[in-house]
Amino acid sequence: MGVDPGLTRCGLGAVEGRPGAPLTLVAVGVVRTGADEELGARLVGIEAGIEQWLDDVRPDAVAVERVFSQHNVRTVMGTAQAAGIAVLCAARRGLPVALHTPSEVKAAITGSGTADKKQIGAMVTRLLRLSEMPKPADAADALALAICHVWRGGAQHRLAAALAKATRKDTRP
Amino acid sequence: MGVDPGLTRCGLGAVEGRPGAPLTLVAVGVVRTGADEELGARLVGIEAGIEQWLDDVRPDAVAVERVFSQHNVRTVMGTAQAAGIAVLCAARRGLPVALHTPSEVKAAITGSGTADKKQIGAMVTRLLRLSEMPKPADAADALALAICHVWRGGAQHRLAAALAKATRKDTRP
Numbered sequence: 001m002g003v004d005p006g007l008t009r010c011g012l013g014a015v016e017g018r019p020g021a022p023l024t025l026v027a028v029g030v031v032r033t034g035a036d037e038e039l040g041a042r043l044v045g046i047e048a049g050i051e052q053w054l055d056d057v058r059p060d061a062v063a064v065e066r067v068f069s070q071h072n073v074r075t076v077m078g079t080a081q082a083a084g085i086a087v088l089c090a091a092r093r094g095l096p097v098a099l100h101t102p103s104e105v106k107a108a109i110t111g112s113g114t115a116d117k118k119q120i121g122a123m124v125t126r127l128l129r130l131s132e133m134p135k136p137a138d139a140a141d142a143l144a145l146a147i148c149h150v151w152r153g154g155a156q157h158r159l160a161a162a163l164a165k166a167t168r169k170d171t172r173p
Numbered sequence: 174m175g176v177d178p179g180l181t182r183c184g185l186g187a188v189e190g191r192p193g194a195p196l197t198l199v200a201v202g203v204v205r206t207g208a209d210e211e212l213g214a215r216l217v218g219i220e221a222g223i224e225q226w227l228d229d230v231r232p233d234a235v236a237v238e239r240v241f242s243q244h245n246v247r248t249v250m251g252t253a254q255a256a257g258i259a260v261l262c263a264a265r266r267g268l269p270v271a272l273h274t275p276s277e278v279k280a281a282i283t284g285s286g287t288a289d290k291k292q293i294g295a296m297v298t299r300l301l302r303l304s305e306m307p308k309p310a311d312a313a314d315a316l317a318l319a320i321c322h323v324w325r326g327g328a329q330h331r332l333a334a335a336l337a338k339a340t341r342k343d344t345r346p
Contacts, residue, residue, distance in 0.1 A: 039272070040264025043257055047265075067250055077240055080250045081257030084216055088258060091213025092220075099212070 001059035002145030003050070004138045005067065005083035007033055007042050007075070010049065011138030014057045015128065015146045023147060025128045027057055028139045039078075046082050050089045062090035063149035065141070066099040100148050105141075108148035120144050174232035175318030176223070176259040177311045178240065180206055180215050180251035183222065183259075184311030187230045188301065188319045196320060198301045200230055201312045212251075219255050223262045235263035236322035238314070239272040273321050278314075281321035293317050 004011030010031040017023035031049030033042040054062075064087055067080045090097045103113035109123045121133040121140040127147060134140040177184030183204040190196035204222030206215040227235075237260055240253045263270045276286035282296045294306040294313040300320060307313045 038264075038270070040260050040270045043261040044264045047261060077253045080253040081260075084254030084257050085261060087213050087254075088216040088220060091211075091217045097211070097213045 001053065001057055001062050002142040002147075002149065003062065003064045003083070003086040004141040004145060005065060005079050005086055006138060007046065007078035007082050008035055009136060009138045010046055010082050010086075011136070011140070011142035012050070012053050013134070013139060013141075013143035013146050014053075014059055015143060015150060017147075017150050019151050022129070023127055023150065025130065025143070027053070028134050028143055029053075030136060030139050039081075042078075043081060043085060047085050047089060050086055054089060054093060054095075059095065061096045061098065061149060061153065062086065063098045063100055063145045064090075065105070065145060066101045068101075098149055098153070100145060100152070104152075105144050105148045108151055109144050117141070174226065174230055174235050175315040175320075175322065176235065176237045176256070177314035177318060178238060178252050178256035178259055179311060180219070180248070180255050181208055182309060182311045183219055183255050184309070184313070184315035185223070185226050186307070186312060186315035186317075186319050187226075187232055188316060188323060190320075190323050192324050195302070196300055196323065198303065198316070200226070201307045201316055202226075203309060203312050212254075215251075216254060216258060220258050220262060223259055227262060227266060227268075232268065234269045234271065234322060234326065235259065236271045236273055236318045237263075238278070238318055239274045241274075271322055271326070273318060273325070277325075278317050278321045281324055282317050290314070 001012065001014040012031065013028040014026035015023050016026050031046055033045040064083050067076065067083050087097050106115040106120060107113040110119050117137045121137065124140050124143045124147065125133045128143065134143060174185065174187040185204065186201040187199035188196050189199050204219055206218040237256050240249065240256050260270050279288040279293060280286040283292050290310045294310065297313050297316045297320065298306045301316065307316060
């Protein structure tokens with residue numbers, strides 16, 4: 001499950017699959033909170049929305065976009081706080097949490113770390129064999145995070161498996 | 174109850190009082206998490222520590238330092254996330270949450286918005302009639318936030334009371 005964090009729109013997307021096999025869309029959507037609400041009420045709303053998703057989707061892992069302070073200064077604190085709540089909700093359930101940078105996600109999905117939102121949306125649509133691009137962009141970005149995580153996680157799993165095999169060879173000739 | 178947010182050290186301090194009367198120390202301390210722990214585990218630790226404090230102290234209101242992205246870039250995201258969790262914990266209980274900037278706190282406690290940590294610590298020690306300065310600085314800062322909130326809240330309460338009185342005069346001569 002991928003989370004594109006934000007206070008106004010927090011994108012959520014879940015996919016099923018493994019590296020080298022077709023991916024399937026499980027769910028996609030956004031949790032919204034009102035810009036006129038107090039920060040506390042917004043954070044409670046984000047938490048409730050993510051908890052509901054974790055209950056419904058029951059993911060194996062959660063990937064959250066890593067937030068940098070170079071982003072839009074006006075909104076970056078809210079984005080960081082929404083990301084923190086996503087990490088908190090996943091960690092409370094003992095789920096593995098990964099943070100991927102926007103350029104890692106772009107590179108994984110499109111081959112270019114500088115791809116634009118439209119290109120991300122187009123590749124997500126193609127990879128999940130959807131009839132149209134998921135909207136808003138936050139929802140498509142959350143799916144891109146989830147796909148990136150499946151693929152990167154896969155590479156890490158293969159590496160871990162290869163290392164384990166090599167270690168077994170060393171110790172049990 | 175004041176919260177000086179941070180991942181490594183989250184300062185917590187509670188005071189009892191009202192504007193124009195002596196203030197009393199209720200509790201002071203820090204919640205710590207290890208820099209070698211995963212972000213998820215750290216955020217879960219911060220949440221558990223703040224929840225324990227809210228259970229023990231049962232504050233009327235929670236004041237959290239407002240985090241700006243101009244701060245130390247390396248740690249600001251973790252600080253923002255710890256602040257977000259403090260706001261979340263308070264809002265989940267229906268407690269009023271206030272955000273005060275560092276310069277608002279400094280100005281309230283010392284009369285100068287550019288006072289240094291030592292000056293803040295000295296004034297907190299004097300205002301609460303303590304025998305020594307609370308340590309670490311994060312704990313003293315949390316008390317400063319709590320004191321600032323009592324005084325600022327007091328001004329707001331008096332204004333609200335005066336407005337209510339004026340309204341009563343208008344409608345019930």
